[in-house]
Amino acid sequence: MIRSAFSLSAALLLVTQVAVAETPANAPGTPVTTTAKSLVRTTEHGLGFRAGYSVIPAAVLKIAYKEASKIDGFTLAGFWTRRFTPFFSLVTTLAGTKMSSAQSVWLQDGKTDRAADIVNINMWILSADATADFDMRVAKWFAFHAGVGLGIGIPIGASITTQDALQCPAGYVTVKDCTAAAGTPVEEKNMWPVVPIINLVTGFRVDFTDFLTLRADFAIRDGFIFQGGLSYNF
Numbered sequence: 241m242i243r244s245a246f247s248l249s250a251a252l253l254l255v256t257q258v259a260v261a262e263t264p265a266n267a268p269g270t271p272v273t274t275t276a277k278s279l280v281r282t283t284e285h286g287l288g289f290r291a292g293y294s295v296i297p298a299a300v301l302k303i304a305y306k307e308a309s310k311i312d313g314f315t316l317a318g319f320w321t322r323r324f325t326p327f328f329s330l331v332t333t334l335a336g337t338k339m340s341s342a343q344s345v346w347l348q349d350g351k352t353d354r355a356a357d358i359v360n361i362n363m364w365i366l367s368a369d370a371t372a373d374f375d376m377r378v379a380k381w382f383a384f385h386a387g388v389g390l391g392i393g394i395p396i397g398a399s400i401t402t403q404d405a406l407q408c409p410a411g412y413v414t415v416k417d418c419t420a421a422a423g424t425p426v427e428e429k430n431m432w433p434v435v436p437i438i439n440l441v442t443g444f445r446v447d448f449t450d451f452l453t454l455r456a457d458f459a460i461r462d463g464f465i466f467q468g469g470l471s472y473n474f
Contacts, residue, residue: 286453307416362400
C-alpha cells in the first residue's frame with residue numbers, strides 16, 4: 241500500500257511539472273495584457289476647423305444701456321491643439337468674427353431721450369488666442385472640457401455710425417419709436433486698433449476614432465458663441 245501511494249504521488253508530481261512547462265511565461269518586464277481598452281488617446285497634436293453663431297444679446301447690453309439692439313453674426317476659426325497630458329492641452333486659435341446690428345435707437349442708462357442715438361454697427365474682428373484646456377473623460381469616446389485663454393483682436397472694416405437728432409411721433413411711448421430726423425449728419429465712431437480677447441469655453445468632445453474628433457462648445461469670446469467643428473489628431 242505504501243508503494244502504491246508513493247507511485248501515485250510521483251505520477252501527480254510529473255503531471256504538474258509537465259503542465260507548468262507547457263504554460264508560457266511572460267518575459268521579464270513585459271506588461272500583462274488585458275481586454276480592457278485604454279481611456280487615454282495616444283495622439284499629441286490636432287488640427288481642426290470650427291464655425292458658429294456669435295451674439296451679444298440686448299439683455300446684456302441693457303446692463304449699461306436703457307435701449308439697445310443685439311449685436312450678432314458668425315465666427316469661423318482654425319485651431320491647433322498640443323496635448324501635454326491626458327487631461328491638459330494648449331489650444332491655439334485663429335478666428336474671424338463678423339458682427340453687426342440693425343440700425344436702431346441706443347440710449348445710455350440714466351440719460352434722457354434727448355441723448356439717444358441712431359446706431360448702426362458692422363465689423364469683422366480677426367483674433368488670435370491661446371487657451372489652456374482641461375478634459376474630464378467619461379468614456380473612451382466622450383469627454384467634457386473647459387478652458388480659459390488670452391489673446392488679441394484686430395477690428396477690420398469696422399463701421400460704427402451714429403445720428404443724434406431724432407424725430408419722434410406725437411405721444412410716443414418709448415424712444416424706440418423715434419427715427420433719425422431728416423438731414424441729420426452721420427457720424428463715424430472710431431474703434432480701438434487692437435482689442436483684448438478673453439476666451440472662456442466649455443463643451444464636449446466625441447472621438448469617432450483616435451484620429452477624428454467632433455467638438456461642440458459654448459464660449460464667451462467675441463460675444464456669446466455657440467460653435468461646432470472637427471479636428472484631425474496625429
